Amino acid sequence: NLSINTDLHAANGKRVKALDIFAYALAFFKEQALKELSDQTGSQFDNADVRWVITVPAIWKMPAKQFMREAAYKAALASRENPEQLIIALEPEAASIYCRKLRLHQMVDLGTPTTRNGINTNDNVGSGMTQAKEHVRRNRQSRTFLVENVIGELWSQLEEGDRYVVVDCGGGTVDLTVHQIRLPEGHLKELYKASGGPYGSLGIDYEFEKLLCQIFGQDFIDQFKIKRPAAWVDLMIAFESRKRAAAPDRTNPLNINLPFSFIDYYKKFRGHSVEHALRKSK
Numbered sequence: 001n002l003s004i005n006t007d008l009h010a011a012n013g014k015r016v017k018a019l020d021i022f023a024y025a026l027a028f029f030k031e032q033a034l035k036e037l038s039d040q041t042g043s044q045f046d047n048a049d050v051r052w053v054i055t056v057p058a059i060w061k062m063p064a065k066q067f068m069r070e071a072a073y074k075a076a077l078a079s080r081e082n083p084e085q086l087i088i089a090l091e092p093e094a095a096s097i098y099c100r101k102l103r104l105h106q107m108v109d110l111g112t113p114t115t116r117n118g119i120n121t122n123d124n125v126g127s128g129m130t131q132a133k134e135h136v137r138r139n140r141q142s143r144t145f146l147v148e149n150v151i152g153e154l155w156s157q158l159e160e161g162d163r164y165v166v167v168d169c170g171g172g173t174v175d176l177t178v179h180q181i182r183l184p185e186g187h188l189k190e191l192y193k194a195s196g197g198p199y200g201s202l203g204i205d206y207e208f209e210k211l212l213c214q215i216f217g218q219d220f221i222d223q224f225k226i227k228r229p230a231a232w233v234d235l236m237i238a239f240e241s242r243k244r245a246a247a248p249d250r251t252n253p254l255n256i257n258l259p260f261s262f263i264d265y266y267k268k269f270r271g272h273s274v275e276h277a278l279r280k281s282k
Contacts, residue, residue, distance in 0.1 A: 006018040
């Protein structure tokens with residue numbers, strides 16, 4: 001329920017306006033983007049030269065979208081006098097446009113284990129591309145594709161009336177949207193309103209925090225966040241790194257090193273070591 005009046009609770013217990021935090025973040029990204037553009041082109045880019053696009057989850061309500069616009073105004077990306085300089089776009093729409101620009105090699109048929117990146121591994125590249133295109137043409141309505149970052153030929157098989165589902169798996173939410181192609185302009189029609197919920201990867205972070213509370217105690221974790229906020233951030237960054245290394249077919253455990261300040265503060269707080277808590281939790 002993000003809105004202009006939303007407050008955030010910092011790890012040390014302080015309350016701050018969410019609008020201020022978002023504005024600071026957008027201002028930082030703005031400066032970095034303008035610097036990168038200027039460095040890459042050799043010309044000086046000013047904010048007035050850019051039309052900004054901020055993407056938001058499709059399930060967000062109007063107050064949340066207005067919140068992002070207000071944060072962008074506060075970060076000086078655009079202004080109320082020139083609102084056209086900022087576009088608030090839905091994430092599935094942006095993803096859909098991006099996918100339409102992908103190359104055929106970037107489409108992996110999830111229904112054919114022997115095919116990799118649209119190519120039969122037993123064939124050479126040329127014949128593999130031809131076969132992949134033919135497979136797509138024959139089975140266009142029933143195939144599921146996964147995007148990978150590799151290079152191949154242009155994906156140009158979409159036709160009038162084609163429908164597909166955009167599954168946007170993000171950090172906070174997972175959104176599903178159904179789009180249909182409308183030619184000749186190639187416009188998108190949303191066949192059904194976006195649906196989804198707070199099922200993103202942040203839920204794994206919450207479960208990790210719950211596990212820490214079970215092992216070391218809710219009271220300790222709460223105090224550690226307040227007394228050692230930087231160390232708490234370091235711990236969650238370490239967990240994020242290990243989380244990204246996880247895979248469905250991986251069976252070996254992923255170890256996470258506790259920061260020294262965590263170990264030291266726990267010993268002062270409880271009077272015994274973290275090893276004792278770990279043994280006790282088994």
